[in-house]
Amino acid sequence: MKNKQLSHSLILAFAALIWGVAFVAQSKGGESIGAFSFNGIRMTLGGLVLLPVIAFLDKNGLSSKKPATKEEKKILLIGGLLCGLALIVASNFQQVAINLGAEAGKAGFLTACYILMVPILGIFFKRKCGINIWIAVMIALVGLYLLCLSENLTIKLPDLLLLLCAFSFSVHILLVEKFAPAVDGVRLSAIQFFTCGIVTTFISVFTEMKPWDSASLNLWISSFAQIDAWGSILYAGVLSSGVAYTLQIIGQEGLNSTVASLVMSLESVFAVLAGWIILGQTLSPREFAGCGLIFSAIILAQLPKTMFTRDYSMHNKSHQPET
Numbered sequence: 486m487k488n489k490q491l492s493h494s495l496i497l498a499f500a501a502l503i504w505g506v507a508f509v510a511q512s513k514g515g516e517s518i519g520a521f522s523f524n525g526i527r528m529t530l531g532g533l534v535l536l537p538v539i540a541f542l543d544k545n546g547l548s549s550k551k552p553a554t555k556e557e558k559k560i561l562l563i564g565g566l567l568c569g570l571a572l573i574v575a576s577n578f579q580q581v582a583i584n585l586g587a588e589a590g591k592a593g594f595l596t597a598c599y600i601l602m603v604p605i606l607g608i609f610f611k612r613k614c615g616i617n618i619w620i621a622v623m624i625a626l627v628g629l630y631l632l633c634l635s636e637n638l639t640i641k642l643p644d645l646l647l648l649l650c651a652f653s654f655s656v657h658i659l660l661v662e663k664f665a666p667a668v669d670g671v672r673l674s675a676i677q678f679f680t681c682g683i684v685t686t687f688i689s690v691f692t693e694m695k696p697w698d699s700a701s702l703n704l705w706i707s708s709f710a711q712i713d714a715w716g717s718i719l720y721a722g723v724l725s726s727g728v729a730y731t732l733q734i735i736g737q738e739g740l741n742s743t744v745a746s747l748v749m750s751l752e753s754v755f756a757v758l759a760g761w762i763i764l765g766q767t768l769s770p771r772e773f774a775g776c777g778l779i780f781s782a783i784i785l786a787q788l789p790k791t792m793f794t795r796d797y798s799m800h801n802k803s804h805q806p807e808t
Contacts, residue, residue: 530682531674534728539672562676572680582642602655633648674727
């Protein structure tokens with residue numbers, strides 16, 4: 486069991502690495518062709534990449550959870566659509582925030598706040614939060630103040646969008662936890678990508694292709710001629726979407742959602758490193774302090790509740806009189 490947990494944790498850590506570097510691709514690609522166009526194409530591409538994978542697995546008898554009954558197909562479709570809807574909200578809030586100027590490292594840390602939201606949302610599913618969760622939330626709030634709020638207590642729109650993105654990703658993680666054990670993970674991933682890609686592309690038609698004349702259409706098409714656009718689309722579509730989100734579904738199948746979110750939060754560290762090495766982005770001392778507090782809160786939120794409670798049963802047992 487421990488070996489399975491370790492292997493699934495490593496799978497999620499690799500997904501986090503891909504996502505962390507993806508913030509760089511999102512910065513470049515979104516600037517070139519627009520937030521919704523970039524997201525719509527990369528998510529659709531992510532789904533298309535998985536179709537030959539599904540065919541290969543089916544042909545070689547490796548799809549252990551291939552839906553066979555009408556009920557199984559229904560559960561798969563519902564799960565894929567719900568995960569896709571959560572992904573639409575989360576990924577588009579994130580991409581718009583990056584397009585509005587959020588730096589890769591900062592975007593990574595704010596997105597990683599989903600790790601604090603997952604156990605809190607779990608309360609609505611009758612899951613109790615330990616005292617470490619509430620302490621972590623307080624620490625994270627201080628970190629968010631340093632990272633996002635100016636001295637006159639105003640928050641920038643990109644930061645607000647990233648926090649909404651984190652909330653949406655926490656919902657997505659809980660949905661994956663619910664459906665992944667019951668369905669084929671690769672199929673679930675493909676359905677969520679096509680759902681997100683189609684809807685987001687539809688949104689782009691009404692936001693980035695207006696006024697729908699030949700001039701605007703030619704301008705939109707010409708934006709794809711830039712190497713930054715296609716390089717970013719291929720990385721974000723094939724690796725960040727097709728590979729990493731599928732690794733998330735496979736990895737989460739063997740882990741508790743709270744533990745899984747801890748491993749995936751490494752995305753924030755990789756995002757800072759990628760933004761610094763590739764884009765030359767840096768954070769101010771105040772923002773670094775905020776990142777440090779948020780990361781500390783992330784770690785604290787995952788510590789076992791038993792570390793914060795005293796085992797009175799063992800204490801009382803040791804003091805029982807001998808008979």
